[in-house]
Amino acid sequence: MVPSGNPELTLAQFRALHRQIPLVYFVCLFGGWTVVANMWGQAPLALVLYYPVAVTAFAIYRLSIWSTGFASAEDPTHALRRLRSANRMAVLNPVLYGAWAMALFPYGDPFAQGQIVFTVGICNVACTFCMLHLRSATIMNALVVNPVYFSYFAWAGDGVFIYFALCGIVVSLVAVAISNFHYKDFVRLVLAGQKLHDQQAELEKKNTELQRLNSENDWLAKHDPLTGLPNRRLYFAELSDRYEKARREARPIAVCVFDLGGFKPINDIYGHEVGDSLLVEIANRLRHSVPGVGIAARLGGDEFAVVIDTASSPADAEQRGRRVLNVFETGFKLPEGTVRISGYVGVAVWPQTSTTSTELHEQALYALQTAKRDPSCPFAVFGNAQADEMRQTVLLERALLAPDLTDEIYCAFQPQMNIRTNTVTGLECLARWNSPDLGQVPPGLFIPVAERAGLINRLTLLLLEKALKEVHRWPSDLHLSFNLSPSNLSSKGFIYQMLELVKKHGFPASRLEVEITETAVMWDFEQAKAAIEVLKEVGIGIALDDFGTGYSSLKHIHLLPLDKIKVDRSFVRNIRPNSTSYGIVKSLLNLSRDMGISCVVEGVETAEELLVLQNLGAEYIQGYFFSKPIKAEEVGSYVADYRPVLKGDVVKAS
Known part of the structure; x- marks a missing residue:
């Protein structure tokens, strides 16, 4: 029987047989036509012409089926049908060729009869080796040929041919045994290849998953999971790159930092879920409401930052930064109702200030603190006054x-x-x-x-x-x-x-x-x-x-x-x-x-x-x-x- 529980083994058997089936028919046809050539004129035309031609035509037909079937070599169902067909032919072919050989045997002289015995035995062994990847076919071939082979020559009564038949049977059985060993090795090789393929597929799957996780972790490492905006890490990396590029091209770049007024009470009164919804809505408005933004980021809590690197002048950069306040013009619709909050904005613009990207950001933060000190004017631009204040703060x-602070502080x-x-x-x-x-x-x-x-x-x-x-x-x-x-x-x-x-x-x-x-x-x-x-x-x-x-x-x-x-x-x-x-x-x-x-x-x-x-x-x-x-x-x-x-x-x- 053909094993049907393993599609990979079925396909491997089919591919091997597809290469070797033509050799089976070649050996059988070549041996048969050599016998015809030797028996021409000694046997009736029916045995030396008509029958061989019919068998040859049948063999060519079978070969055409196998050659056109390779297009479906990746279809286990098609391969299984072909293997089962090969099993049937392992019984039919010996009958077709064996019956013809035995029919010719009485017409030949001892040399011609010896050729028939030799050809049948050699073809039998050759077919066994050619079909070793389909063990059921080699076994069925041996079960059909050998009993008939020995029985006929025993019936013929010639002792020499009986020994010929016995020797052929022994060789055939040895060939079957050898083909069985090779078949087992073939199965082990296929199963090992299948296991290796499965392991490789699993590794590729894990590698794909690892790449997905790496991409996801990389995204999470650089973005805020709540709003989807770049986080502090990506913001500072992008700010550094954009700042250096702006300096090389001698064009202005602005940093705008803002946070929310009254956000904490909303969080406490309505809950963190409402607060999160509010932050998401602010992020969405920031993406769509502020033009010319190079990058918008959430730095943490209710603090956001915007880098503007497409302005035509420092004044233009400052004006675009002021538009961040547009985010707060209308109320925020939440499941619990509409709430209104204010925002405080601090802006720093290069080349008016700063020598590094970090300093530019710190200056924007200081401008934000200035804006928060005067609620009536929630927007502040870092300038000379703030620079003086920062220097004083550092002092x-x-x-x-200082270690002498204890002596300087008093009540x-x-x-x-x-x-x-x-x-x-x-x-x-x-x-x-x-x-x-x-x-x-x-x-x-x-x-x-x-x-x-x-x-x-x-x-x-x-x-x-x-x-x-x-x-x-x-x-x-x-x-x-x-x-x-x-x-x-x-x-x-x-x-x-x-x-x-x-x-x-x-x-x-x-x-x-x-x-x-x-x-x-x-x-x-x-x-x-x-x-x-x-x-x-x-x-x-x-x-x-x-x-x-x-x-x-x-x-x-x-x-x-x-x-x-x-x-x-x-x-x-x-x-x-x-x-x-x-x-x-x-x-x-x-x-x-x-x-x-x-x-x-x-x-x-x-x-x-x-x-x-x-x-x-x-x-x-x-x-x-x-x-x-x-x-x-x-x-x-x-x-x-x-x-x-x-x-x-x-x-x-x-």
């Missing part, structure tokens, strides 16, 4: 890293008053810096620099230690109010360092109050809440500073364990009945009462402001009306000498 950063304290009891209840610690190189540096200048430079935790701990050394000389009923920055709150390590410092100086935690801004809370609400809870556990009071000026919601305020809120000076300036600020302060005072917490009104500078606040029921006041920030050594005398204020007193800020 400040270097000075903040000032501003009293907080209870206007119902006319007493000093505590003092707020304020940072001051007197640098021998830079002079008296305002806290509004060096605190943000320390924050950006990652130096704020060190600076805060330094100030806290100085303050804790001073409070031991105060009356025991006064509390210390101390400010924490967003970075302080977001650092788990800082909170524990701070507590260790308080413990080291033996200062009662109940007399310490930390002030945090709404911005600090909203920077990372969950972390801020966790830090506040740690502080509350040891008895430290929590005050929310500049209340009403940030982005927090009442939901978040209720979630925080607050002891106090501080109303910002912006609501107090020129306050009078029926004004907007009057209504706001009144609402905040009522809110604090409803929440069961204290409320300190900051920035009170005039008797008129104080009188309005007294009428509103305010209890705790802080501001220049009572005292400017004073030196540590002046606190004791101020508290001791304090007298209730007169309504007409006015102290102006300086």
Whole structure:
């Protein structure tokens, strides 16, 4: 039988036989026509002419079938049919040729008969070897030829021919055995080739998958998976290439960096999924709304950057950068509704600024910070003023890293008053810096620099230690109010360092109050809440500073364990009945009462402001009306000498 369970083996057998079947017919026809040539004139024409011609025609027909069938050599079904046909012919051909040989045998002389015996035996062995790739055909050929071959010559009764037949049978069986060995080797070779082919196919499949994964990883390494925009890595590589090309061609190139105003509250209120949808929509608008963009990238969070390298002039580059604000002109439609957000944009243009691509990007970032400081003008271009500020920032950063900073930084304290009891209840610690190189540096200048430079935790701990050394000389009923920055709150390590410092100086935690801004809370609400809870556990009071000026919601305020809120000076300036600020302060005072917490009104500078606040029921006041920030050594005398204020007193800020 022909094995049909392995298409690859079937095709291999077919290909081998396709080359060897013509040899089978050639051997048989050549042997047959030599017998015809020798028996011509001794046997009837039917045996030496008509029959051989008919068999030859049949053989040619079979050869034509095999030759035209090779076009389907890759079709296992066609190959299987041809092999089964070869099996049938392995039975039919011996019958056709054997019967003819035996019919001729009686007409020949002993030499002619010997030729017939020899030709039959040789052809039988030749066919066995020619068909060794189809074992079933060799076996069937031997089973048909050998019994008939031996039986006929045994019946003829001639001993010589019987030995001839026996020898032929033995040779035929040996040929079958040898062909069987070769067949097994052939099968093993085919199976090994098939296994190798499968392994190669698997390797190619894995290689294709590896190439796909490499391409995907390369894409992911260079793009933001959320928006599909280039990420920080690809952005800086592209910026470097484009910057150098622009310099060689002496044409302008601009970097435009922008981030979103009010994105974090949207994230907190609606959830990160809505925030992600918003970022995707911004990326889509950026692709289609800003012309002449060389590359647009998401640098992280809500920060994006655009490189413009097709402008005709620096002014054109600046104007194209301004068009980034077009992204925010219309609201963003989200599943929860339409939201509107603002954007802050900073632009730096070469050749007006910078000597490297990195410097150009840093200048655009600085311009962005400038834009964010003035919400009324959310677009800023890096120029000479910003360059001076950057140089000053570098000087400040270097000075903040100086080993003598401990001697240069000191604390000032501003009293907080209870206007119902006319007493000093505590003092707020304020940072001051007197640098021998830079002079008296305002806290509004060096605190943000320390924050950006990652130096704020060190600076805060330094100030806290100085303050804790001073409070031991105060009356025991006064509390210390101390400010924490967003970075302080977001650092788990800082909170524990701070507590260790308080413990080291033996200062009662109940007399310490930390002030945090709404911005600090909203920077990372969950972390801020966790830090506040740690502080509350040891008895430290929590005050929310500049209340009403940030982005927090009442939901978040209720979630925080607050002891106090501080109303910002912006609501107090020129306050009078029926004004907007009057209504706001009144609402905040009522809110604090409803929440069961204290409320300190900051920035009170005039008797008129104080009188309005007294009428509103305010209890705790802080501001220049009572005292400017004073030196540590002046606190004791101020508290001791304090007298209730007169309504007409006015102290102006300086």
